[in-house]
Amino acid sequence: MDKKEISHLFEEIALMLDLKGENPFKARAYINASRTIELLEGDIKDYVVEGKLVEIKGIGKAIGEKLYEIVNTGSLKYYTDLRESIPEGLFEMLKIPGLGPKKVKAIYEKLDVKSIGELEYACIENRLLDLEGFGKKTQDNIFKGIEQMKKFKGQFLLGEVFYIAEEVKRLIQESGLADRCEITGSIRRRKEVVKDIDMIATIAKGTTKSTIRLQSGINMDLRVVVDKEYPYVLNHFTGSKEHNTAVRHRAKAMGIKVNEYGLFHEEKLIECHSEEEIYHVLGLDYIPPEIRENNGEIEAAEKHQIPILIELQDIKGTFHMHTEYSDGSNTLEEMVQAARNMGLSYIGISDHSRSAFYARGLSKDEIMRQLEEIEEINEKYKDFKVFKGIESDILPDGSLDYEDDILEMFDFVIASVHSNFKLEKDKMTERLIKALKNKHTTMLGHPTGRILLARKEYELDLYAVIDAAAEFKKVIELNADPHRLVEIYAVRKGKGCKAVN
DNA sequence: GCCGTTTTCGGCCCGACTGTTTTCAGTCG
Numbered sequence: 001m002d003k004k005e006i007s008h009l010f011e012e013i014a015l016m017l018d019l020k021g022e023n024p025f026k027a028r029a030y031i032n033a034s035r036t037i038e039l040l041e042g043d044i045k046d047y048v049v050e051g052k053l054v055e056i057k058g059i060g061k062a063i064g065e066k067l068y069e070i071v072n073t074g075s076l077k078y079y080t081d082l083r084e085s086i087p088e089g090l091f092e093m094l095k096i097p098g099l100g101p102k103k104v105k106a107i108y109e110k111l112d113v114k115s116i117g118e119l120e121y122a123c124i125e126n127r128l129l130d131l132e133g134f135g136k137k138t139q140d141n142i143f144k145g146i147e148q149m150k151k152f153k154g155q156f157l158l159g160e161v162f163y164i165a166e167e168v169k170r171l172i173q174e175s176g177l178a179d180r181c182e183i184t185g186s187i188r189r190r191k192e193v194v195k196d197i198d199m200i201a202t203i204a205k206g207t208t209k210s211t212i213r214l215q216s217g218i219n220m221d222l223r224v225v226v227d228k229e230y231p232y233v234l235n236h237f238t239g240s241k242e243h244n245t246a247v248r249h250r251a252k253a254m255g256i257k258v259n260e261y262g263l264f265h266e267e268k269l270i271e272c273h274s275e276e277e278i279y280h281v282l283g284l285d286y287i288p289p290e291i292r293e294n295n296g297e298i299e300a301a302e303k304h305q306i307p308i309l310i311e312l313q314d315i316k317g318t319f320h321m322h323t324e325y326s327d328g329s330n331t332l333e334e335m336v337q338a339a340r341n342m343g344l345s346y347i348g349i350s351d352h353s354r355s356a357f358y359a360r361g362l363s364k365d366e367i368m369r370q371l372e373e374i375e376e377i378n379e380k381y382k383d384f385k386v387f388k389g390i391e392s393d394i395l396p397d398g399s400l401d402y403e404d405d406i407l408e409m410f411d412f413v414i415a416s417v418h419s420n421f422k423l424e425k426d427k428m429t430e431r432l433i434k435a436l437k438n439k440h441t442t443m444l445g446h447p448t449g450r451i452l453l454a455r456k457e458y459e460l461d462l463y464a465v466i467d468a469a470a471e472f473k474k475v476i477e478l479n480a481d482p483h484r485l486v487e488i489y490a491v492r493k494g495k496g497c498k499a500v501n
Numbered sequence: 502g503c504c505g506t507t508t509t510c511g512g513c514c515c516g517a518c519t520g521t522t523t524t525c526a527g528t529c530g
Contacts, residue, residue: 017502
């Protein structure tokens with residue numbers, strides 16, 4: 001098991017302890033351990049072999065012994081036993097809004113309800129009303145929650161809701177009713193997939209809050225506060241929850257209480273006029289919203305090692321582009337015009353290769369015709385450059401799907417997987433590494449193959465692939481399609497790079 | 502289960518909201 005798998009296993013243990021009604025702080029200890037392991041530098045095996053587990057903060061005797069067992073046997077009896085004692089359906093039930101571990105436990109133990117289907121039926125038969133702490137409204141909410149879950153996952157692509165949120169913000173600003181207005185929550189953090197739109201605004205006096213459902217089906221929370229509270233509220237509602245928790249933890253150790261109304265030292269408000277000041281009071285550099293996930297950013301801020309994020313204006317050009325030659329919607333000329341209008345100084349054209357039948361992959365003749373067209377355009381625009389490329393399929397054996405004499409004609413080659421997604425982990429890793437090793441390959445396209453809200457990433461040793469890319473000096477694509485998005489975050493850490501996916 | 506300029510026991514982040522209660526437990530972000 002690698003760090004990610006162990007981290008996930010401990011997370012599940014915590015969940016199961018909650019379902020069993022164990023001491024909640026015991027469950028939290030497992031959550032903390034899960035987080036610690038995920039962020040651990042180096043190989044977990046080395047810690048076990050060198051007896052250094054006890055030195056890790058958050059890992060004590062009991063969890064240390066479990067890690068020892070995992071590393072030595074590849075499994076954990078404590079986990080397996082726990083898992084066997086809890087019906088699978090209970091995990092599903094936890095996803096229903098308003099249902100937490102305590103209520104699920106009661107429903108399971110008192111009514112012997114083990115799945116969402118059974119729960120739905122129990123609601124219809126009014127059986128939840130007999131339970132202590134349950135009433136008509138609770139039962140109705142659970143029933144509604146199940147119905148909503150059945151027809152709708154309640155998740156949206158960032159690209160779908162970003163402009164809606166911007167539009168609402170613009171309307172609020174133009175209304176003249178609010179002095180300041182900002183999108184917060186997961187959209188401000190630029191999460192790939194979001195559940196709702198959070199927004200804050202300030203007015204002269206008084207506070208209020210409202211929730212509405214937009215036509216697109218997404219919920220929007222608007223919180224209105226007085227101006228003085230703005231930075232604290234902005235920070236609080238931007239989250240993430242995990243980031244806020246870690247920040248409060250740190251503050252508490254400094255004798256400071258943090259909530260959405262301010263920072264307090266012995267009940268006295270510490271005045272801050274911006275998020276920068278809030279972080280500064282806590283001894284931290286400013287942390288950009290995009291990395292507020294408690295993935296090590298607080299430690300980085302303390303050591304003045306916050307990475308410089310790429311901004312829109314940093315982007316001078318882009319390489320992965322399809323035209324109507326394959327499955328794109330626009331001509332080469334139209335793509336060039338659009339890129340010029342965006343202020344880009346170059347683009348790389350990379351239509352699909354011949355194996356991608358579904359996407360009308362290019363034959364040799366079509367390639368020749370496109371290369372000629374690109375040359376004509378490069379003659380026409382002296383201040384703009386079009387690079388000749390191709391998105392070549394990585395075949396199941398790791399080879400690219402054109403011969404050398406064709407691949408040689410391009411300025412760059414993107415190698416991507418578009419078929420046979422279900423290879424075993426080792427085979428898939430081998431396949432990608434072989435493609436990276438190919439002398440014609442310039443970059444690896446969408447390395448995990450995931451489609452947000454639609455298709456899971458394929459089985460893959462991502463770390464090994466990143467190492468191979470570094471070894472062969474190849475580029476890994478940061479994909480900007482709203483359905484794929486970055487896939488890999490490179491976090492500057494010491495000399496090396498760390499993949500978080 | 503973990504931790505300790507609160508140090509070997511007693512605490513573990515914070516507040517709002519909801520629904521069930523009649524003072525609070527559970528859930529959520």
